[in-house]
Amino acid sequence: xxxxxxxxxxxxxxxxxxxxxxxAGYSIKKxxxxxxxxxxxxxxxxGAFVFAAQMINFTIPGTGSxxxxxxxxxxTALLGPxxxxxxxxxxxxxxxxxxADGGLLALGAxxxxxxxxxxxxxxxxxxxxxxxxxxxxxxxGASVIGSVLxxxxxxxxxxxETLLSGITDLPFSVFIGMMQPIHLAIGMVExxxxxxxxxxxxxxxxxxxxxxxxxxxxxRFSARKTIGILAVIALFIGGxxxxxxxxxxxxxxxxxxxxxxxxxxEAAENSIYRQAESVQEKTALLPxxxxxxxxxxxxxxxxxxxxxxxxxxxxGGVCYVISRNHxxxxxx
Amino acid sequence: MSKLSGAYYxxxxxxxxxxxxxxxxxxxxxxxLVLTILYIADVVSFSKYNIAGILMMxxxxxxxxxxxxxxxxxxxxxxxVVLPVVCLLGLFNPFFDRQVVLYLGKFPxxxxxxxxVTLMIKGILTVLATYLLIATTTIEKICYALRIVHVPAVxxxxxxxxxxxxxxxxxxxxxxxxxxxxxxxxxKGIHFKVWGPLAGQLLLRSIDRAGTVYSSMVLRGYRxxxxxxxxxxxxxKDYCYLVVWLVVFFAIRVVL
Numbered sequence: 001x002x003x004x005x006x007x008x009x010x011x012x013x014x015x016x017x018x019x020x021x022x023x024a025g026y027s028i029k030k031x032x033x034x035x036x037x038x039x040x041x042x043x044x045x046x047g048a049f050v051f052a053a054q055m056i057n058f059t060i061p062g063t064g065s066x067x068x069x070x071x072x073x074x075x076t077a078l079l080g081p082x083x084x085x086x087x088x089x090x091x092x093x094x095x096x097x098x099x100a101d102g103g104l105l106a107l108g109a110x111x112x113x114x115x116x117x118x119x120x121x122x123x124x125x126x127x128x129x130x131x132x133x134x135x136x137x138x139x140x141g142a143s144v145i146g147s148v149l150x151x152x153x154x155x156x157x158x159x160x161e162t163l164l165s166g167i168t169d170l171p172f173s174v175f176i177g178m179m180q181p182i183h184l185a186i187g188m189v190e191x192x193x194x195x196x197x198x199x200x201x202x203x204x205x206x207x208x209x210x211x212x213x214x215x216x217x218x219x220r221f222s223a224r225k226t227i228g229i230l231a232v233i234a235l236f237i238g239g240x241x242x243x244x245x246x247x248x249x250x251x252x253x254x255x256x257x258x259x260x261x262x263x264x265x266e267a268a269e270n271s272i273y274r275q276a277e278s279v280q281e282k283t284a285l286l287p288x289x290x291x292x293x294x295x296x297x298x299x300x301x302x303x304x305x306x307x308x309x310x311x312x313x314x315x316g317g318v319c320y321v322i323s324r325n326h327x328x329x330x331x332x
Numbered sequence: 333m334s335k336l337s338g339a340y341y342x343x344x345x346x347x348x349x350x351x352x353x354x355x356x357x358x359x360x361x362x363x364x365l366v367l368t369i370l371y372i373a374d375v376v377s378f379s380k381y382n383i384a385g386i387l388m389m390x391x392x393x394x395x396x397x398x399x400x401x402x403x404x405x406x407x408x409x410x411x412x413v414v415l416p417v418v419c420l421l422g423l424f425n426p427f428f429d430r431q432v433v434l435y436l437g438k439f440p441x442x443x444x445x446x447x448x449v450t451l452m453i454k455g456i457l458t459v460l461a462t463y464l465l466i467a468t469t470t471i472e473k474i475c476y477a478l479r480i481v482h483v484p485a486v487x488x489x490x491x492x493x494x495x496x497x498x499x500x501x502x503x504x505x506x507x508x509x510x511x512x513x514x515x516x517x518x519x520k521g522i523h524f525k526v527w528g529p530l531a532g533q534l535l536l537r538s539i540d541r542a543g544t545v546y547s548s549m550v551l552r553g554y555r556x557x558x559x560x561x562x563x564x565x566x567x568x569k570d571y572c573y574l575v576v577w578l579v580v581f582f583a584i585r586v587v588l
Contacts, residue, residue, distance in 0.1 A: 004455055005375075009376060024487065041542050044496070045501075046542070047490065090491040100413045103459075104461075166380075168422070169424060170424040200535075204536060
């Protein structure tokens, strides 16, 4: 899944470098907080292990082909997500420089596609399945699900990055149709190989798998922090990205247009529909996501932000009422 | 030669090539790193129909190959990793972009054919540029350049350690594979029943080795930070090298 330089534009390559740099910066901060000087040599040797292990071909029964283990998933189970992510960056940089596997300009994209998903999303799955109790079945399940999911995300990102770079004339749907199924099969195989190694470690030295867990500073789920992050994302999408919304009809309008020749259905005069429409026109504060009688982009942004806030207030209010009722029932 | 021993040979060979006493090898690593990234960015940013411009960019690898006396044969071997994927994607272009732009005799040449060829040339040039960087600069020097531009020490140290131990673990993995092959002759790859024990043993040995490495590092004064040898600042020769190439890239960009 390593992307070559020729498959990426400087703008996309630069953006992916920036995203990966943020993730790397955060990981470095977390590693420093752990204050474990032994971790750096372990990361270095583990990076070399992943490199060497990925060169071993494991025969896939009944197919005549072979696969290799999923480095990100294995490292995140053994070292935790932050150390694993930094280790994977080292491996990808060396693969790029020494073996032309992935390009220098595409390094940021490759780090994101393989290391970020493998280490961070993989860790979420690993922790969800093995956080409290660990067993052979759970290890196999987490490894397979983690490998499949992270590879699917990676393959999807490759398609998006290639599309945004404008490199190939291949339609996006065809490209996705080629990438995802292939990586589904690869993910299954890589997951099973990773599971075999982790099960061996679990049986030989179980303390190693709990090391990553112990190394991570356990953080309680913070509702305030989560709401804060979601609010910032909502404001960014509602206020910023809404300006770039497509002017083309949506799926339903497109279908209607194909049947009737227009995106809107003609209603009969004096019908209930007309009356309701006139009431809506008089009461709508932001008709068509704009200020009344203007077409400025500010109206679109304002509509996006206001809409996000209203949805937050309504959903938050409903959740609050439900949780209060639950508490009351519990007390009674 | 097995994949493992091939990789081991490749790493050692590249290290020897990079340590040669050629004029290009003496250029400051930061200059070569910056130049390589700018060159790659410049090549990939050419329009997908601009064959002439991209071909002209081939002047950089040709001259650096001559200055550094780097082997063409080794570089072509590296293309085998990248070219198949690039060619596969490029091959679709003539089918989806069928606008005829000129006729060669009676044969119509479409814009999709142009974009296919440029994609392949871009693939070749970018791989060659990265190869020339690593063939004239050791990993240690590249890491030193990364430290100059303030890439965090943890990351750079980790890259160096990974690089240092890759050849050790490749050798170890190769020994294990040879032992396995002798006990299971004629078998391709590793049987699924021993997937876990084989790679797991290598993993456990690696972890134990990491402990030994850490102890030896502490004995030599490691306190959580690596110190890099000062390889001096960029001199007049380095600046000239950078400026000349930037002018060449700019001129190609403007003219074509």
